[in-house]
Each structure stands twice: as C-alpha cells, then as structure tokens.
Amino acid sequence: MEQDRRAQWLRGVLDLCVLGTLAAGESYGYQLAQALDAAGLGPIQGGTLYPVLLRLQRAGLIAARWRGGESGPARKYYRLTAAGETTLRQAATDWSGFAGRVGAILSTGGTAVRTAAGGAQ
Amino acid sequence: MTKTLVVAEMAVREMARRRVVLIILLLLPLAFYLSRRGDQLGQSIRFVCLGLGWALSTAALFAGSAARTIEPRLRLSGYSARHLIAGRLAALWAVGVLLSAPYFLLVRLDQHDVRYGAIAAIMALTVLVSASFGLALSVVLPRELEGTLVLLAVVGLQMMLDPDDTSARVLPFWFSRELATYAVDHTGGGYLDRGLLHGVLAVAVLTALVAVAFRVRQGRRPHLRFEPLR
Amino acid sequence: MSRDAGGAPGAHGYRRGPMRTDGWLAALAAELHRHGLGSDLTGHVVAEAAAHLRDSGESPLAAFGPPDTYAAAVAASVGGPAPAPRGRVVGPVRLAARGITKRYRRRTVLADVDLTVRAGEVAAIIGANGSGKSTLLRICAGLARPDRGTVRIDGRLGYCPQDGGVSDFLTADEHFVLIGAGRGLDRSAARRAGLGDAAALDWAPKPGVQARHLSGGTRQKLNLALARLGTPDVLLLDEPYQGFDRGSYLDFWHQVWRWRDGGTAIVVVTHLLNQLDRVDTVLDLTRAEAAA
Incomplete structure (x- = not known):
C-alpha cells in the first residue's frame, strides 16, 4: 500500500482506533501501540500515538492514571470514559456507513473504467 | 569619576584590539622622521612631530566614530x-603618551645640541591637540572618510604653508613648527612663547568644539520627561 | 509519518546519530518547558516517554523523533501554554505617551498616538511595515523627536533596537561592565546580571570573543541583555529577536513574562502575532486605533 496515502488515512482514524482498542480494557501506551500493530494497522510510533492520547484525554473521552511500581516501573494507564464509549459507538456507525459509500464509489468507478476501456456501454 | 574611568578603560581596550591600525600609526611618524634624517636633521624633528599629530588625530577620529552605535545606549x-x-x-591621552615616548627617546638619542625640554613640550601639546582635534572631527562629520580627508588636508597644508604667514596660525599644529624652531635653531624666547600660547589655545578651542558639537548631535529631547506619574 | 532512523537534527543543534536516552529525555523536558507546559504535565510526558522507551527498547529518535519536534506536537495537543496566573498585581503607570504625532516630509507616520503602560504589564505594538512602530518606540526612548506630543516615564528606561547598540571591538563581558557602570553596578554585579540574562536566552558568552565575531542572532541577545541590565522600570523592545532560532524566540517571550511578573513595564514591537493573547494591551498602528 502506498505509504503517504496510508499515513493520511491513519491520521483520520487513529484516535477512533485508540478508543476502539481501549474498549477491550485498560491499557498503556506501548501496549496500545502493539495492539494496533497486531490488528494490522502497522507500527505506530510513540511520537504519533502520545499526542493523540493527550488530545483524547483533554477532550474527556479517555481518562488516565498511573499504575504499577510493585512488579515493574510505573506506567500511565488509559481507559474509556462514558463520553468516550458514546463517541466510539457513534463513530462505529458513522464509519461503516462512510466506508460503505466510499467502497461503492471505488468499485463502481473501477467497473466503469473497465467497461469504457472495453468499448461496450 | 568611576563612570569616566570605565569609559576610558573601554576606549583603550577598543583601540588596543585594532592591531593593524596601531602598527601603522606607530610606524607612520618613523617614516616621516626618516624621510628627512639624511640631510636636514632639524627638519626631521619637525616632521616626526607632524607625523605624530596626524597618527594620533586619526586614532582619535576612528575611536570617536566607532563609538557612535553604542552612544544612544550609553x-x-x-x-x-x-x-x-x-x-x-x-x-x-594615554595612548598618545605611549605612542610619543619611543619617539622622544629616539630624538634624545639620535639628535644632539637641541633643546629636549621644548621637544617634550611639542609632543605633549601634540597629544592634547590631536586628541581633541580627531574627536571633534568624529563628532562633527558623519563618517570616517570625510574626517580622514579633512585630516589629510590639514596635515598637507601644515607642511606646505609658510609658517611665517599669518594664515598658517589657523592650523591646529602651527605651534609644533614654532617650538621646533626654538628647539633646533636655538632662537630667542619669542618662538617659545608664541608656540606655547598657540598650543594651549588650540587645545582649549578644539576641546570646547568637541563639547558643543557633542551636545548638539545628541540633541535635546524636550518631549521626554522623567518624572513620577500620578 | 516517515522518519530516518538516525533522526534528522536539522538546525536544532542536537547531535546526529543515536542519542542517549537520558540526554534525549532531558532535552525533551527543556523543550516542553520552553513551550510553557506546567511542570506537572512536563513530568508526566517525560515519564511516559521514558516508560515507552523502556518497554519497546527503541531508540528515542526512532520512536519519537527529535525532542523539539515531539515537544511541539505535545504542546499543540495540549492547547498552548498555561494561562497566566490570575491575580497578578498591576502597578502604577510607568510610561504615558500622549498625542504623539510625527511627519516625514509629506507623509504622516504617526497621528495623535496614545500609549499607557503600567508596571507589570506588557504592551504590543503591531502594524504593517512602515506604519511607524519603530519610530514610536524611538520617540518613547528619546532618540527621535515628535512633531507634537509628550512622553512621561516614571523610573529608568531600557531600549533594545532591531540591531546595533553594540561595540564591535569589545567582548560581551566588557559590554556588561560598561553599561553596568552607567547604571551604578559594580563590575562583578554587572557581569553576573549580564551573564544571567544571557543564559536565560540560551547563550553562554565565551570569554575574549569580540562582538564583531558573534553571529547576528547572538549579537541581538547581547543587545537585549544590555537593554535589560540594571533592571530598568520600563523596557522598550523593537523586534529584538532578529536572527533568533525558534527555541531562543520562545525563551525570549518566557523572559518577557518573567520580567513582567517582576514589575517591569514592557513595550514590544512585533509583527508575529502568536503571543498576542497573553499581552495586556495591543496597539495596532495600521488601523491607527488602540485596542485594549
């Protein structure tokens, strides 16, 4: 997949993906990055992820607390807030609708191109 | 007093940093001296004093001009x-004394049968006159080039004009030739008196010119008042 | 986002190649501070980055990029510097300019301009090129005369022009002593004050270096430190940040806020508008009206 376009798409949905991943439970930054990578989005750099987490926290969609210390160093854990859950549900609906429409255009457009090239109408 | 000393100290430091200029200024009077040393020993004294005057006036001109950018802040x-x-x-004056000392020594050792006291007087007055003259030029004229040209003209005229001509007395270093005549040719006291009087007068007039021109250039600022408000 | 593995330092002054984690984290803390983040938040951001680096085992430049880029991204996410602590005491009027009018040949550069600044306030003068910003400041500093109007100042005055104000053949130290003596400071006090202000602008003057050998931006830092020497009550700054890199520019504004909090009345001529929401008065000369 072309790198620039992938990065553009990711910029648009990364915050929602973070919300989606946190729905499964509390998590910290590096763990989130690994989960997103495993889910197929590719490696997410810390420089990209943490500003997103800060923005979500400032918007009140996630909340954070420091945990750990006994079995390892302290880490900042994030979890969804009620507002975050609402936003996630809404976003999921919006996204499937949006992605469906875009998909239709792309596949129809592809068919139209093939038809036109074939000379038939 | 402290403020004056600090200004003086920084001015000396500034001048000391311009190595090439200092070397040229140090050697210029030597060139003047050597140009007449061969046949006219007495003339060489007159020339070396003129050279000293020119060198020191130039140093004063450049020192004054260099200080322009920082003057508003000061x-x-x-x-x-x-x-x-x-x-x-x-x-x-401090730089002038340092510059003149080796030349006085040179005259002392190289020339005989001259009145050394008078020569010391010439050099002392030259230092005083040059300092005020160069500084005055830096204050009155906008850039160093104009000042240097004026200096060239003055020194040139000083060398060419007949000292007996009354108009020659207008030039700031006229005393130099009068006193040199007294020192070298062993003339009567008249030359000494005239020379000293002219030298002292030149110092006074040029220093007053510096003070007046400085105040004029700084300008009055009647619109600005420092006072407690409300 | 693509980023080359060794980091791309550009003009930041950080070393190329792998950066030790401690150094990177320290630099990050410094950059966050420059952006005005509170110390609490700075601590959290740095600690989280440290934890991430521990867990992932990556090098800082690979995971986050150069410290100043990451700090800028964080600052943008957080929404700008912390608001000024309210309840700051504003003092008596220190600068009162009334009815300043100035004409150059046929053109009226300043028309009946008023400006009042109190101790502990910052006023910004903005406007297009040629709108008379520098002229107004020079008139307030007493370096130019208006055709009409008066300027009254309560206390001592400091002025920093866009360039100049510095003696080519003297070192920074000598400048501090010279200006300090005028303000009544002895040598060591003058040096300490000057070096302190220089350090706040991220500059450590090397002994024995004459001003003519300094870069343009560094000369301006000297210019600014000299204007501030002796803590004048009124400080007039005419875009003094010429030649500053981005970090120094942020440092400059930090200093302005700190001087303001210390009770100085400050006037800054600027046409960079991103700090305007933190100043107390804005005088827009293009529209020839004062907005408070």
Whole structure:
C-alpha cells in the first residue's frame, strides 16, 4: 500500500482506533501501540500515538492514571470514559456507513473504467 | 569619576584590539622622521612631530566614530556628555603618551645640541591637540572618510604653508613648527612663547568644539520627561 | 509519518546519530518547558516517554523523533501554554505617551498616538511595515523627536533596537561592565546580571570573543541583555529577536513574562502575532486605533 496515502488515512482514524482498542480494557501506551500493530494497522510510533492520547484525554473521552511500581516501573494507564464509549459507538456507525459509500464509489468507478476501456456501454 | 574611568578603560581596550591600525600609526611618524634624517636633521624633528599629530588625530577620529552605535545606549544607561568626552580624551591621552615616548627617546638619542625640554613640550601639546582635534572631527562629520580627508588636508597644508604667514596660525599644529624652531635653531624666547600660547589655545578651542558639537548631535529631547506619574 | 532512523537534527543543534536516552529525555523536558507546559504535565510526558522507551527498547529518535519536534506536537495537543496566573498585581503607570504625532516630509507616520503602560504589564505594538512602530518606540526612548506630543516615564528606561547598540571591538563581558557602570553596578554585579540574562536566552558568552565575531542572532541577545541590565522600570523592545532560532524566540517571550511578573513595564514591537493573547494591551498602528 502506498505509504503517504496510508499515513493520511491513519491520521483520520487513529484516535477512533485508540478508543476502539481501549474498549477491550485498560491499557498503556506501548501496549496500545502493539495492539494496533497486531490488528494490522502497522507500527505506530510513540511520537504519533502520545499526542493523540493527550488530545483524547483533554477532550474527556479517555481518562488516565498511573499504575504499577510493585512488579515493574510505573506506567500511565488509559481507559474509556462514558463520553468516550458514546463517541466510539457513534463513530462505529458513522464509519461503516462512510466506508460503505466510499467502497461503492471505488468499485463502481473501477467497473466503469473497465467497461469504457472495453468499448461496450 | 568611576563612570569616566570605565569609559576610558573601554576606549583603550577598543583601540588596543585594532592591531593593524596601531602598527601603522606607530610606524607612520618613523617614516616621516626618516624621510628627512639624511640631510636636514632639524627638519626631521619637525616632521616626526607632524607625523605624530596626524597618527594620533586619526586614532582619535576612528575611536570617536566607532563609538557612535553604542552612544544612544550609553546615554540611556546614565552616562552624561562629560563622562563620555572626558573618558575618551583620557584614553586618547594615554595612548598618545605611549605612542610619543619611543619617539622622544629616539630624538634624545639620535639628535644632539637641541633643546629636549621644548621637544617634550611639542609632543605633549601634540597629544592634547590631536586628541581633541580627531574627536571633534568624529563628532562633527558623519563618517570616517570625510574626517580622514579633512585630516589629510590639514596635515598637507601644515607642511606646505609658510609658517611665517599669518594664515598658517589657523592650523591646529602651527605651534609644533614654532617650538621646533626654538628647539633646533636655538632662537630667542619669542618662538617659545608664541608656540606655547598657540598650543594651549588650540587645545582649549578644539576641546570646547568637541563639547558643543557633542551636545548638539545628541540633541535635546524636550518631549521626554522623567518624572513620577500620578 | 516517515522518519530516518538516525533522526534528522536539522538546525536544532542536537547531535546526529543515536542519542542517549537520558540526554534525549532531558532535552525533551527543556523543550516542553520552553513551550510553557506546567511542570506537572512536563513530568508526566517525560515519564511516559521514558516508560515507552523502556518497554519497546527503541531508540528515542526512532520512536519519537527529535525532542523539539515531539515537544511541539505535545504542546499543540495540549492547547498552548498555561494561562497566566490570575491575580497578578498591576502597578502604577510607568510610561504615558500622549498625542504623539510625527511627519516625514509629506507623509504622516504617526497621528495623535496614545500609549499607557503600567508596571507589570506588557504592551504590543503591531502594524504593517512602515506604519511607524519603530519610530514610536524611538520617540518613547528619546532618540527621535515628535512633531507634537509628550512622553512621561516614571523610573529608568531600557531600549533594545532591531540591531546595533553594540561595540564591535569589545567582548560581551566588557559590554556588561560598561553599561553596568552607567547604571551604578559594580563590575562583578554587572557581569553576573549580564551573564544571567544571557543564559536565560540560551547563550553562554565565551570569554575574549569580540562582538564583531558573534553571529547576528547572538549579537541581538547581547543587545537585549544590555537593554535589560540594571533592571530598568520600563523596557522598550523593537523586534529584538532578529536572527533568533525558534527555541531562543520562545525563551525570549518566557523572559518577557518573567520580567513582567517582576514589575517591569514592557513595550514590544512585533509583527508575529502568536503571543498576542497573553499581552495586556495591543496597539495596532495600521488601523491607527488602540485596542485594549
């Protein structure tokens, strides 16, 4: 997949993906990055992820607390807030609708191109 | 007093940093001296004193011009005109004495049967006149080039004009030739008196010119008042 | 986002190649501070980055990029510097300019301009090129005369022009002593004050270096430190940040806020508008009206 376009798409949905991943439970930054990578989005750099987490926290969609210390160093854990859950549900609906429409255009457009090239109408 | 000393100290430091200029200034009078040393020993004394005057006036001109950019700040920082003028003059006198000392020694050792006291007087007055003259030029004229040209003209005229001509007395270094005549040719006291009088007068007039021109250039600022508000 | 593995330092002054984690984290803390983040938040951001680096085992430049880029991204996410602590005491009027009018030949550069600044306030003068910003400041500093109007100042005055104000053949130290003596400071006090202000602008003057050998931006830092020497009550700054890199520019504004909190009345001529929401008065000369 072309790198620039992938990065553009990711910029648009990364915050929602973070919300989606946190729905499964509390998590910290590096763990989130690994989960997103495993889910197929590719490696997410810390420089990209943490500003997103800060923005979500400032918007009140996630909340954070420091945990750990006994079995390892302290880490900042994030979890969804009620507002975050609402936003996630809404976003999921919006996204499937949006992605469906875009998909239709792309596949129809592809068919139209093939038809036109074939000379038939 | 401290303020004047600090101004003087910094002026000396500034001048000391311009190595090439200092070397040229140091060797210029030597060139003048050697140009006449062969056949006219007495003339060489007159020439070396003129060379000293030219070199020191140039140093004063450049020292004054270099200080222009920082002058508004100095004024704002609490220096008055007399601190700045007195400090710069003191620095120039110090440099002048350092520049003249080797030449006095040169004359002392190289020339015989001349009145050394008078020669010392010439050099002392030259230092004083040059400092004020160069500084005055830097204050009155906008850039160093104009000042240097004026200096060239003055020194040139000094060498060419007949000293007995009354118009020659207008030139700032006229005393130099009068006193040199007294020292070398062992003339009567008249030359000594005239020379000393002219020298002292030149110092007074040029220093007053510096003070007046400085105040004029700084300008009055009647619109600005420092006073407690409300 | 693509980023080359060794980091791309550009003009930041950080070393190329792998950066030790401690150094990177320290630099990050410094950059966050420059952006005005509170110390709490700075601590959290740095600690989280440290934890991430521990867990992932990556090098800082690979995971986050150069410290100043990451700090800028964080600052943008957080929404700008912390608001000024309210309840700051504003003092008596220190600068009162009334009815300043100035004409150059046929053109009226300043028309009946008023400006009042109190101790502990910052006023910004903005406007297009040629709108008379520098002229107004020079008139307030007493370096130019208006055709009409008066300027009254309560206390000592400091002025920093866009360039100049510095003696080519003297070192920074000598400048501090010279200006300090005018302000009544002895040598060591003058040096300490000057070096302190220089350090706040991220500059450590090397002894024995004459001003003519300094770069343009560094000369301006000297210019600014000299204007501030002796803590004047009124400080007039005419875009003094010429030649500053981005970090120094942020440092400059930090200093302005700190001087303001210390009770100085400050006037800054600027046409960079991103700090305007933190100043107390804005005088827009293009529209020839004062907005408070």
